[in-house]
Amino acid sequence: MGMLIDGVWHDVWYDTKETRGHFKRQESRFRNYVTAGGSAGPTGEGGFKAEAGRYHLYVSLACPWAHRTLIFRKLKKLEDLISVSIVDPYMLENGWEFKDRHGGTKDDLFGSDFLWQVYTRADPNYSGRVTVPVLWDKQKNTIVSNESAEIIRMFNSAFNGLTGSTEDFYPEELHEQINALNAEIYDKVNNGVYKCGFATTQEAYESHIGPLFDMLDTLEARLSKGRYLFGDRMTEADWRLFTTLIRFDPVYVGHFKCNIRRIADYPNLSAYLKDLYQHPGIAETVDFYHIKHHYYGSHHTINPTGIVPVGPVMDLTGPHGRG
Numbered sequence: 001m002g003m004l005i006d007g008v009w010h011d012v013w014y015d016t017k018e019t020r021g022h023f024k025r026q027e028s029r030f031r032n033y034v035t036a037g038g039s040a041g042p043t044g045e046g047g048f049k050a051e052a053g054r055y056h057l058y059v060s061l062a063c064p065w066a067h068r069t070l071i072f073r074k075l076k077k078l079e080d081l082i083s084v085s086i087v088d089p090y091m092l093e094n095g096w097e098f099k100d101r102h103g104g105t106k107d108d109l110f111g112s113d114f115l116w117q118v119y120t121r122a123d124p125n126y127s128g129r130v131t132v133p134v135l136w137d138k139q140k141n142t143i144v145s146n147e148s149a150e151i152i153r154m155f156n157s158a159f160n161g162l163t164g165s166t167e168d169f170y171p172e173e174l175h176e177q178i179n180a181l182n183a184e185i186y187d188k189v190n191n192g193v194y195k196c197g198f199a200t201t202q203e204a205y206e207s208h209i210g211p212l213f214d215m216l217d218t219l220e221a222r223l224s225k226g227r228y229l230f231g232d233r234m235t236e237a238d239w240r241l242f243t244t245l246i247r248f249d250p251v252y253v254g255h256f257k258c259n260i261r262r263i264a265d266y267p268n269l270s271a272y273l274k275d276l277y278q279h280p281g282i283a284e285t286v287d288f289y290h291i292k293h294h295y296y297g298s299h300h301t302i303n304p305t306g307i308v309p310v311g312p313v314m315d316l317t318g319p320h321g322r323g
């Protein structure tokens, strides 16, 4: 674990001293958008036109944020258009690495050993964390974006003319409602589990675990009324929630101490999780080896022995009853 300071790698853990034990996630730095015609998106610069073979995605199969982008690449039929490299599950003193083992790959573009070398290719003086996912432009030789929430929106619509896939997971009429629900789920659930797990004081941990489970209770009730978060309509909000739910019982309950209840204890959330897992193509994007080995094996401040628990037994393939 570490970060780049003026283009030089430093091995440092998250600093929670100034925040009284609270984990604060850093804002993503590269914020351009790929668009159908290459015009600028809501942030960043223009010039990133949707083209087959032009973009490359760097992901971790362990990371819930990167997982969103792999799901959208699958749902929107982008696999032949956008290539992928997968980092090693373990993120240690050199940060994310390319090791070509356990289903991880080498850096297919540059043969780098470490992901930070991809960041310094885009900006030799980059300062900040070196995170996945990264969307790379092979033409301009730079990073388009390292913000998953924005990458999935590009995937949702920018390439439609090339793929013919017009399914819309961010429909215009629901923009406001989706944004509002995303914000709450992000704060209390997606990032909430990290705030519990990376807290370094009892007080900080306890201040985040209540809101996390209150929100899961709210979502449990909401999912008793409709198949998806917005009734019959599957949206990006479902997929953003999915990547946290699928990691919850195997990792967040134990490793991040989010153990008031398991997802398995919530009838609607657990059936909803199964339903999404069984959606065509999705199970292939879920890799429990990477998920478990990454968290339990990379965070030595939390799990010094690095031992990866064998359980839990999960039933994701049985009937979900939500059709």
Ligand SMILES: N[C@@H](CCC(=O)N[C@@H](CS)C(=O)NCC(=O)O)C(=O)O
Pocket (backbone or CB within 6 Å): 001, 002, 027, 028, 062, 063, 064, 065, 066, 095, 129, 130, 131, 132, 133, 146, 147, 148, 149
């Ligand atoms: N806001 C970013 C967050 C990405 C993120 O934090 N990824 C984690 C992995 S789950 C990471 O790469 N962490 C490395 C670090 O913080 O040094 C996004 O959603 O794309």
